[in-house]
Amino acid sequence: xxxxxxxxxxxxxxxxxxxxPLALALLVILMFGVTFANSAAAAEPSPQRAAQLAYMVxxxxxxxxxxxxxxxxxxxxxxxxxxxxxxxxxxHVILNGNKNTAxxxxxxxxxxxxxxxxxxxxxxxxxxxx
Amino acid sequence: MRARIxxxxxxxxxxxxxxxxxxxxxxxxGVVIERANGSVQLVSTTERAAIxxxxxxxxxxxxxxxxxxxxxxxYVFGRDGGLTKVDLLRGxxxxxxxxxxxxxxxxxxxxxxxxxxxNYVPGGVKVFDAATLELxxxxxxxxxxxxxxxxxxxxDAPGNRFVFSLFEAGEIWVADLSDPRRPALQKxxxxxxxxxxxxxxxDGRYYLAGLFGEDGMAMLDLWHTERGVKRVLxxxxxxxxxxxxxxxxxxxxxxxxxxxxxxxxxxxxxxxVIDTDTWREVGRIAVAGQPVFVIARPDGRQVWVNFxxxxxSTVQVIDTETRRIVxxxxxxxxxxxxEFTPRGEAVWLSARDDDRVVVYDTATFARIxxxxxxxxxxxxxxxxxxxxxx
Numbered sequence: 001x002x003x004x005x006x007x008x009x010x011x012x013x014x015x016x017x018x019x020x021p022l023a024l025a026l027l028v029i030l031m032f033g034v035t036f037a038n039s040a041a042a043a044e045p046s047p048q049r050a051a052q053l054a055y056m057v058x059x060x061x062x063x064x065x066x067x068x069x070x071x072x073x074x075x076x077x078x079x080x081x082x083x084x085x086x087x088x089x090x091x092h093v094i095l096n097g098n099k100n101t102a103x104x105x106x107x108x109x110x111x112x113x114x115x116x117x118x119x120x121x122x123x124x125x126x127x128x129x130x
Numbered sequence: 131m132r133a134r135i136x137x138x139x140x141x142x143x144x145x146x147x148x149x150x151x152x153x154x155x156x157x158x159x160g161v162v163i164e165r166a167n168g169s170v171q172l173v174s175t176t177e178r179a180a181i182x183x184x185x186x187x188x189x190x191x192x193x194x195x196x197x198x199x200x201x202x203x204x205y206v207f208g209r210d211g212g213l214t215k216v217d218l219l220r221g222x223x224x225x226x227x228x229x230x231x232x233x234x235x236x237x238x239x240x241x242x243x244x245x246x247x248x249n250y251v252p253g254g255v256k257v258f259d260a261a262t263l264e265l266x267x268x269x270x271x272x273x274x275x276x277x278x279x280x281x282x283x284x285x286d287a288p289g290n291r292f293v294f295s296l297f298e299a300g301e302i303w304v305a306d307l308s309d310p311r312r313p314a315l316q317k318x319x320x321x322x323x324x325x326x327x328x329x330x331x332x333d334g335r336y337y338l339a340g341l342f343g344e345d346g347m348a349m350l351d352l353w354h355t356e357r358g359v360k361r362v363l364x365x366x367x368x369x370x371x372x373x374x375x376x377x378x379x380x381x382x383x384x385x386x387x388x389x390x391x392x393x394x395x396x397x398x399x400x401x402x403v404i405d406t407d408t409w410r411e412v413g414r415i416a417v418a419g420q421p422v423f424v425i426a427r428p429d430g431r432q433v434w435v436n437f438x439x440x441x442x443s444t445v446q447v448i449d450t451e452t453r454r455i456v457x458x459x460x461x462x463x464x465x466x467x468x469e470f471t472p473r474g475e476a477v478w479l480s481a482r483d484d485d486r487v488v489v490y491d492t493a494t495f496a497r498i499x500x501x502x503x504x505x506x507x508x509x510x511x512x513x514x515x516x517x518x519x520x
Contacts, residue, residue, distance in 0.1 A: 059166075059464075059482065059505070060439050063377055066209050067166065067191030071232060072250065073280065073297070073326065073378065097374050102326070102342055104374030109440055 045117050053114055054121075054129035064102065069126055073102060077122050090119035156201040159218050160469070160511035162480065162487055163193045163206075164504040170206060171503050172218055175471045175478075175511060178489055178499040182221040188212035188228070193508055194235040197515035198260060199242035204510065205260070207236040213247055215263060218512070225263045229256050237286040240518070244307055246284055246292045253278030255294060257307060266310045273299035283328025283339055283381070285519050287352050293337045295325035295348075302328075302339060302350055302359055321348040321359045329381040330519035331406070340381050340396070341367060349409065362409040366393070366402065373397035377422050377438035382519065385426030385433045387450045392433045394421035401435055403453060415453055418444045423467060426450070427492055428474040436465045436479075445479065447495070457495050461488045466506070472513035480506035 045053060058067050064074035075081060082090065094115040097105035106115070121127060161170040162180075169185035187193075189210035196205050203224060204216040211230035214223055232251035238244070238260060245258045257267040271279040279296035287293050292305045302321050306314040323343025330337050330352075339348045345367030350359050368375065379394035386392075390412070391404040401424055403413035419441025426433050433448040442464050447457040462481025469478050476498065479488050482505050489499035514520040 060376075062191045066189065066232070068189055068210075070210075072192055072209065072234070073282075099372045102324075102375065102378065104376055106376075 043113050045113055049114070050117060051129070053110075053118055054127050057118055057122075057126060058129040069122075077126070079123060079125050082123055085123075087116070087119040087123055090122060091115045094118055154219070156218050156512050157472070158512075159201070160478075160509065161195055161204050161206070161216065161218075162478075162501075162503050162506050163190050163195070163508040163510075165190045165193065165482075165507040166505040168208075169504070170204070170216060171501070171506075172216075172221060173478075173487075173501065173509075175476070178476075178501070180501050180503070184216050184222060186223060187214045187216075187226075190507070192234065195508065195510035195514075196236060196238040196245070196520065197510075197512050198238070199515055201512040201515045203260075204512075205236065205238065205245050207233055207247060209233065211247075211249065211251075213245065213258065213263065227258070227263050227265075229258070229265070234280070234282055235284060237284050237292055239286055239290045239292070239307060240288055241290055244290065244310055246286075246294075246305075246307075248281040248284035248294055250280040253280050253296070253298075255281055255284065255292065255305065257292075257305075257310060257313065259310075267307070267313050269303075269305055269313055269315065271296045271299070271303075273301060282326055285328060285330040285337060285382075286334075287330055287337065288334045288518070291352070293328070293330065293350070293352065295321075295328055295339045297324055297326065300325065300343075302337065302348060304350070304352070304355060316355055318350065318359045322346065322361065326378055327381040329384045332386055332518060334518040338362070338381070340379070342378075342396075345369065363402075363404065363411060365411055366396065368397045375438070376420060376440075377442075379421060380423050385424050385430075387426045387430030387433060390450070392424050392426065392448065392450070394424045394435075401433070401448065413453055415448055415455070417446050417448075417455065418458065425468055425470070427470055427477070428472065432456075432492060434468050434477060436468055439464075442466070459490070459495065461490065461497070462486065467508045469509035469511055472511065478509045480509055482506060 064072050065077050066072045069077040095107040097103045158176040160173050168187045168190050171180045172182040174181050188208045190208050192209045194207050206214045211233045212228050214226040217224040230249040233249045236247040243260050245260050247256050254270040271281050273279050279299040281294050282297050284294040290307045295302050300323050302318040304316040322341040325339035326342040328339040337350045346361045346364045348359050349362045375397045389406050391406050393402050395402050401415045401417055405412045419437030421435050422438050424435050435446045445459045446455050449456045461479045463483035465479050466482050467480045477490050487501040487503050487506050491498050
């Protein structure tokens with residue numbers, strides 16, 4: 001379970017029809033409050049956005065991975081547990097999920113830059129967001 | 131009756147109201163998990179207010195609670211394997227053990243004497259004396275060549291039994307704790323891929339496990355375990371496309387209203403209506419997002435639904451007579467849980483990102499109280515003490 005058996009599921013993203021464009025737009029405005037940079041040329045998220053991402057990882061990803069990221073139904077995401085995994089792979093799983101596990105693709109909610117920022121911070125020791 | 135300062139060492143705060151007021155009952159009390167702080171607020175549904183806070187409970191990022199049968203003690207199961215017995219009347223920790231590395235939840239036995247905890251790491255179940263938290267039995271969830279599976283969906287069942295599922299193994303086990311130090315195990319194998327949560331019906335007869343790895347639910351009739359596990363609700367699941375699920379639906383709060391059960395669809399923006407006589411789907415209700423909790427008001431006339439991110443600031447109310455949504459509410463940011471008062475005149479909702487709990491009148495949908503709380507998640511009232519499967 002939760003292995004990297006199938007890392008490449010680009011199709012998973014396109015299969016997911018955005019459920020609520022309005023809700024998503026609202027979410028972007030209310031929760032993120034910043035422009036959604038969805039370009040492949042991943043610009044570093046603003047400090048404000050970074051704080052939102054850190055909060056989201058602790059609180060929402062924490063539902064499965066634990067708020068301390070030491071694991072739950074999903075695997076631990078502390079640096080020791082991720083050792084040897086490239087940032088690009090982690091970013092890919094964040095955006096596209098893993099169809100063999102419960103991990104969903106977060107591309108409807110996260111930009112490339114967001115996912116890259118999260119992947120790098122996970123590998124380096126994730127900042128506290130409490 | 132000794133007024134102890136010792137409790138403060140454990141990080142607890144004495145209840146100003148309760149400790150000094152003398153005699154009182156606990157039937158209108160409950161706890162609210164403050165997930166980021168490792169604390170719980172003690173609340174009164176009569177006063178619609180917090181009456182104290184108990185800290186020092188460890189990592190509560192996924193926490194659940196069961197109650198002693200006298201409604202005095204809350205047993206709080208933390209993510210980090212902590213099992214904490216909180217005294218609601220004295221407003222402090224009575225006992226606490228860290229019993230594993232990673233836990234998901236627990237249950238209390240029919241006779242109230244045993245607490246069972248479901249663990250992810252190391253995978254298995256541990257059984258404790260409810261009075262002392264002394265370890266009485268260990269049940270490693272070993273499968274295949276001896277690997278340990280994560281244990282999910284632990285439920286109490288009549289006959290001092292605990293029923294639970296093994297995530298990686300796809301098994302359901304029934305542990306009879308008639309002799310607490312010698313659990314008698316019955317194992318059901320090949321029940322389906324990746325059971326992720328389960329529930330027991332309010333009468334304690336049926337145990338149903340949701341399957342993440344395939345569609346359908348695994349059902350065990352606890353009156354007739356010799357008949358084995360059956361597959362029901364073949365259409366229940368993520369479907370062939372394996373849609374993304376942003377938060378696992380919780381099954382324990384399954385709403386049973388009359389002969390129908392209202393259940394969260396997996397990944398889809400629907401609540402399913404199931405006939406509990408035939409265990410067939412009889413309807414679907416379109417809702418605002420991926421449902422997480424689908425909970426019936428105690429009289430069964432309303433069903434309240436909350437949702438996974440990104441729709442988790444909406445709550446919808448279904449009228450069970452018409453099976454229509456009668457209200458869409460915006461109670462606050464990131465609504466994680468809902469709990470009805472014992473007779474259902476009010477419902478408490480935790481608004482995590484607003485740092486408060488909000489209380490609604492279920493007849494008028496008026497917002498009648500707000501209680502500050504730090505990143506609140508689960509809300510648990512003592513009426514759970516008297517319900518099988520809670």
